[in-house]
Amino acid sequence: MLKIQDVHASVADIEILKGLSLEVQAGEVHAIMGPNGSGKSTTSKVLAGHPSYEVTSGEVIFEGESLHEVEPQERALRGIFMGFQYPTEIPGVNNAQFLRMAYNAKRVHQGLDEVDAFDFDELLDEKMKVLEMNPVFKERMLNSGYSGGEKKRNEILQMAVLEPKLAILDETDSGLDIDALRIVAEGINRLKGPDNALILITHYQRLLDYIKPDHVHVLSGGRIIRSGGQDLALELEKQGYDWLEK
Amino acid sequence: MTLTLQESLSEAAKGLLSSVKAPEAKHELWRQVPIKRLRDLPLEAACLVEMPSLKEVQPTSKEEEVSEDLLVFQTGRLKENSSCAHVSIEAFSSVANTHEDILQQLSAQAKDDYYALNNLAHCPESYQLTIEPGRDPKRPIHLAFYNAHNNTTYQRIHIKVKSGVEAQLITSQHSLGEGGTVNMEVSVELEQGARLQYCDGQFSDAKLIRLGGLSVRQKRDSFFKYMQLSGQSLCLRQRLLVDLLEENAEVELIGCAYLAESSSLNHVLDINHHVPNCRSRQLFKNILSAEARSSFDGTIYVEKNAGGTSAAQLNNNLLLSSTARAHTKPRMKIYASDVECNHGATVGQLEEEEIFYLETRGLSQEVSMNLLAWGFMREVIDECPMEAFREQWAQDTLNAALSLKEIL
Ligand SMILES: Nc1ncnc2c1ncn2[C@@H]1O[C@H](COP(=O)(O)OP(=O)(O)O)[C@@H](O)[C@H]1O
Ligand SMILES: [Mg+2]
Numbered sequence: 001m002l003k004i005q006d007v008h009a010s011v012a013d014i015e016i017l018k019g020l021s022l023e024v025q026a027g028e029v030h031a032i033m034g035p036n037g038s039g040k041s042t043t044s045k046v047l048a049g050h051p052s053y054e055v056t057s058g059e060v061i062f063e064g065e066s067l068h069e070v071e072p073q074e075r076a077l078r079g080i081f082m083g084f085q086y087p088t089e090i091p092g093v094n095n096a097q098f099l100r101m102a103y104n105a106k107r108v109h110q111g112l113d114e115v116d117a118f119d120f121d122e123l124l125d126e127k128m129k130v131l132e133m134n135p136v137f138k139e140r141m142l143n144s145g146y147s148g149g150e151k152k153r154n155e156i157l158q159m160a161v162l163e164p165k166l167a168i169l170d171e172t173d174s175g176l177d178i179d180a181l182r183i184v185a186e187g188i189n190r191l192k193g194p195d196n197a198l199i200l201i202t203h204y205q206r207l208l209d210y211i212k213p214d215h216v217h218v219l220s221g222g223r224i225i226r227s228g229g230q231d232l233a234l235e236l237e238k239q240g241y242d243w244l245e246k
Numbered sequence: 247m248t249l250t251l252q253e254s255l256s257e258a259a260k261g262l263l264s265s266v267k268a269p270e271a272k273h274e275l276w277r278q279v280p281i282k283r284l285r286d287l288p289l290e291a292a293c294l295v296e297m298p299s300l301k302e303v304q305p306t307s308k309e310e311e312v313s314e315d316l317l318v319f320q321t322g323r324l325k326e327n328s329s330c331a332h333v334s335i336e337a338f339s340s341v342a343n344t345h346e347d348i349l350q351q352l353s354a355q356a357k358d359d360y361y362a363l364n365n366l367a368h369c370p371e372s373y374q375l376t377i378e379p380g381r382d383p384k385r386p387i388h389l390a391f392y393n394a395h396n397n398t399t400y401q402r403i404h405i406k407v408k409s410g411v412e413a414q415l416i417t418s419q420h421s422l423g424e425g426g427t428v429n430m431e432v433s434v435e436l437e438q439g440a441r442l443q444y445c446d447g448q449f450s451d452a453k454l455i456r457l458g459g460l461s462v463r464q465k466r467d468s469f470f471k472y473m474q475l476s477g478q479s480l481c482l483r484q485r486l487l488v489d490l491l492e493e494n495a496e497v498e499l500i501g502c503a504y505l506a507e508s509s510s511l512n513h514v515l516d517i518n519h520h521v522p523n524c525r526s527r528q529l530f531k532n533i534l535s536a537e538a539r540s541s542f543d544g545t546i547y548v549e550k551n552a553g554g555t556s557a558a559q560l561n562n563n564l565l566l567s568s569t570a571r572a573h574t575k576p577r578m579k580i581y582a583s584d585v586e587c588n589h590g591a592t593v594g595q596l597e598e599e600e601i602f603y604l605e606t607r608g609l610s611q612e613v614s615m616n617l618l619a620w621g622f623m624r625e626v627i628d629e630c631p632m633e634a635f636r637e638q639w640a641q642d643t644l645n646a647a648l649s650l651k652e653i654l
Contacts (some may be wrong), residue, residue, distance in 0.1 A: 048606045051598070076608035088603040092621025101617070102607040109608070141621070158607060 001026045001197050002047075002166055007058035009046050015056070016042040018222035024166070027194045031208055031233060032201045034219035035241045040201045041085050043219070044170045048082035049075050062166070077109040079165030083155040083172050085201075089143045095154070096124060096138035099161050106162060127160040131187045148175030156187050163191065168199040173207040185210030205237040218244055251345055252338035252372060258353045259366035268360050278541030278573050280510045283455065283481045287427055291368045292321045292394030314388040314416065314634075321394050322401045323371050330387055332380040338372040355433075359485070361457045365431045369400035376406045383412035383441075386632050391430075395423030401430040401458075407440035407468075416635050418447040425453025425480070433461045436468035438492070443471045445632050447639050450477030450647070452507055459485035464524075466492035473630045476503040476511065477643035483512040490517075490524040501530035502626040504647050505538035505570075515544040515559075519582075523554035530561045531626045533619050534570035535647075541573040546589070550581040559589040564596070564622045566615065616648035 002024040009017040016039045024030055034040055045053050047060065049072040060067045067075060090098075103123075104114040115123070124138060131153055143151050152172050159167055169188070173181055188211055192198060200207060208216075208230060216233045218226040218241065226232065226244050236244075249257065268284070269276040315330040324335065343349070356362035377387070393399035407413060419428055436442060448456065456479060462470055476482060488497050503511050517526045532540045542561040563572035574591035596618050604614035623644065630636040645651070 048602075050602055071611070072602060072605035073608055073610050073614075076606050082606055084603070088597075088599050090600055090603065090618065090621060092624040093604075093617055098604070098607075098617070101613070102609060105608040105610075105613075162607065 001063060003059075003061040004043075005059045005061070007046065007060060008056045009042060009053055010056055011042065011053050016053075016222050017046065019058070020219075020223055021058075022217065022224060024197045024199065026165075026197055028215065029192070029198045029200065029211060029213045031213040031216045032199060032219050033203065033216065033233065033236055038219045039222040040219055041170055042222075044082050044085075044168045044199075044201060047075075047080060047168055048072055073105075076162075076164075077106060079196075081159050081162055081164035081167045083152075083159060083167065083169035085170040085174070087143045087146075087151040087155055089145070091141050091144040093142045095140050095142050096121070098142050099124060099158065102158070103161050124161065127157055130160065130190065131157055132183050133157060149177060149180050152176055153180065153184055156184050160187060160191060163196075165196045166199070167191070167196070168201070170201045171203065172200070173202050173204055181206065182210065205233050208233050220244065249343045250339045251341040251343050251348065254343040254349060255338065255352060255372065256367050256369075258349060259356065259363045262353060262357060263360075263363050263367055266358060266360050266363055275514050275543060278539065279483055279512050280481055280539070283510070284457075287455065288397045289364055289368060290397055291370050292397035292399050292426070314386045316388045316390060319389060319391045319401065321392070321399045322369060324373060332378045333387060334376045334378060336374040336376075338374070355461060355487075356431075359459075361429055362431060362459060362485075364398075365400050365402060365429045365458070368398070369402040369429075369431075372402040372404065374404045374406065376408065377411055377413045377442075378408050379411050381411065381413050383414065386414035386416045386445075386635070388416040388418070388635070390418050390420060391428070392420050392422055393426050393428050395421055395426040395453075398427040398429055401428065401432075403431075404433045404435070405442070406435045407437060407442045409437040410439045411437075412441040413443075414632060415442060415444045416447065416632055417444070418635070419449070419454075419456070421451050421454060424451060425455075427455040428458070430456065430458035432458070434463070434470065436462070436464045436470055436495075438465045439467045440465070441469040443631060444473070445630050445635060446472065446474045447635060448474070448476040448479065448482065449639065450479070450504070450506070450643050452478050452480065452509075454479040454482075456482045457484075459487065461485075461487040461489075462497065463489050463491055464495040464497060467494045468492075469496045471498040471629075472500065473626075474499075474501045474503075475627075475630070475636070475639045475643070476501070477639075478504065478506040478509045478647070479511070480508075481510045481512075484514070486513065486515045488517045488526065490519050490521060490526065493521050493523045496525040497527070499526075499528045499530075500626055500629050501528075501532075502623055503532045503540070504623075504644050505532060505534045505540060506536055506647055508537045508539075509534075510538070511540045513542050513544070515542075517544070517546045517557065517559075519546070519548040519552040519555045519557065521549075522552050522582075524552070525556045526558070528559045528561075529626060529629075531564070531623060532562075532572065533564045533566060533623065534572060535566040536570065537567075538570045539572070541575075542591070543575050543577075544589070545577045545579060546587065548578070548580040548582050548585055548587065552582045553584040555582060555585040555587070557585070557587040557589075561591040562622075563591075563593045564619060565593065566596070566619065612649075616650055619648055620644065620650060
């Protein structure tokens with residue numbers, strides 16, 4: 001589904017990713033761990049197509065097609081979803097209305113009819129129930145004034161509505177308390193299937209107790225320096241990253 | 247033969263006009279106004295024009311029951327037999343000139359102001375609307391002005407809200423054809439404890455020139471809220487003058503404009519706190535695209551004895567293009583102590599991170615930007631309590647410009 005081939009990427013002329021390679025098949029869950037500043041968020045932004053992040057060499061291939069110069073909107077419509085580490089606050093834009101616009105944009109892209117506010121409301125209620133979200137969030141402004149945990153939950157709500165093929169969740173677990181983590185993780189698990197894939201960026205083994213990864217990677221200095229199974233995550237939790245970097 | 251009040255006002259203004267010239271670009275308050283666009287303005291009043299049927303006029307006709315009282319003005323003149331419950335209407339040409347005080351007050355207000363004097367001199371009719379007790383405070387009085395697209399349509403309305411009365415008022419401008427010039431002067435007088443919410447709606451018309459002013463005089467415990475919703479125009483310039491004359495009066499002036507193409511919008515505000523313990527607030531938000539221009543000159547004046555004043559002024563401009571310009575100059579002249587005043591202004595663009603966030607959810611860059619622009623405006627639009635009218639304006643002006651299908 002996704003092939004990242006020796007990608008070098010810069011922001012503000014500083015090279016952050018230095019030869020990143022990763023392959024993700026449909027149905028798989030990958031976890032990316034790594035010290036602060038190693039390039040995890042940069043990886044997610046490069047995948048989502050952030051205009052400030054420039055891929056200087058290497059290639060990202062999604063479902064057989066290069067993502068080179070593909071706009072963020074187009075990537076989203078093709079089925080890539082990024083859950084932000086720090087979701088942007090958008091004052092003045094109503095959460096439910098925004099979600100419906102995004103949902104309809106995807107439907108139009110798929111050649112389907114748009115849904116009206118009434119039908120969408122039902123769908124949204126159902127998704128919000130799974131995530132145990134208070135219905136008041138429908139009428140609130142997008143991420144505006146939400147607590148850290150509320151923002152993360154709202155990211156997963158968006159994922160649930162858009163049902164992406166590939167989701168990259170950047171530290172979705174940070175900011176969630178234990179109960180919220182369990183609810184959100186269950187929500188994410190429901191969206192897993194043989195046709196889609198998940199990349200979880202996390203610092204904590206905790207999340208991986210709920211969502212079992214098939215592969216765990218350690219990112220350091222803009223490259224993957226070690227890959228393994230879930231036991232690698234356990235090892236990292238015990239020992240930190242130092243033993244790997246040496 | 248005695249003159250009517252209308253005639254004597256006109257005479258007095260014509261006299262004053264002999265020594266007042268059209269403003270020039272070097273005059274500070276006109277510096278940001280596209281004077282060139284006003285140069286060959288016709289000054290004579292437009293003749294009566296054909297009116298569309300009232301059904302077309304009725305802005306809320308989609309609802310079974312009309313939720314407003316409608317008064318239709320045809321090139322500045324009220325249509326015959328128009329009436330509105332608990333509103334007494336008096337035309338100045340039916341009043342004999344025994345009102346030295348009105349004459350003095352109006353000519354003093356217009357003094358030095360070329361366009362206000364022209365309004366006094368050429369307006370075919372002035373109206374005094376007195377809002378009496380007994381009105382349903384949630385049922386707006388709607389003054390719909392139908393204007394000629396050639397010559398200048400002059401409008402002059404004096405509104406008085408009786409003591410303790412609460413009312414809502416809408417004025418809307420409609421051009422019969424495209425363009426034209428509207429010169430509109432409105433004055434509002436609030437007696438003790440009176441409350442008025444006034445929504446001034448201007449729909450987009452790329453060729454429209456609108457000049458004029460609103461002057462407000464408030465007595466004790468009165469409340470006035472003005473909301474101006476404007477769209478594209480060739481030149482829209484407005485003076486807003488508020489005199490808080492007695493204690494515990496409160497005024498809020500809200501503005502919201504979407505300026506496309508080479509639209510120009512200029513506001514000059516004077517908020518005068520003459521007495522202690524009054525409150526004033528202004529929030530003006532503009533979206534500018536293409537080559538649009540806006541200027542905001544706001545002065546809050548707090549007199550020496552006006553302690554306990556609370557005043558706030560904010561002007562925010564969102565530029566959607568690199569060729570749009572906004573000039574903003576909020577000012578405070580405070581001579582009293584024990585006052586709470588703050589003012590601010592911003593001129594900015596959309597945040598790249600916000601656009602990116604929306605794009606990652608499958609919205610195009612254009613839709614994302616338009617959605618954010620709507621978000622910028624929402625705060626002001628939501629302030630207008632006259633929902634049917636507000637939505638109509640938002641649909642026709644903002645949604646049309648932002649290519650959004652529905653009101654958010
Ligand atoms: N917009 C930016 N401008 C400058 N430096 C940046 C920018 N974004 C990220 N960086 C730098 O790139 C490095 C990797 O950042 P990031 O990908 O956010 O790390 P993390 O692995 O903690 O998510 C850090 O040193 C960070 O300071
Ligand atoms: Mg990060």
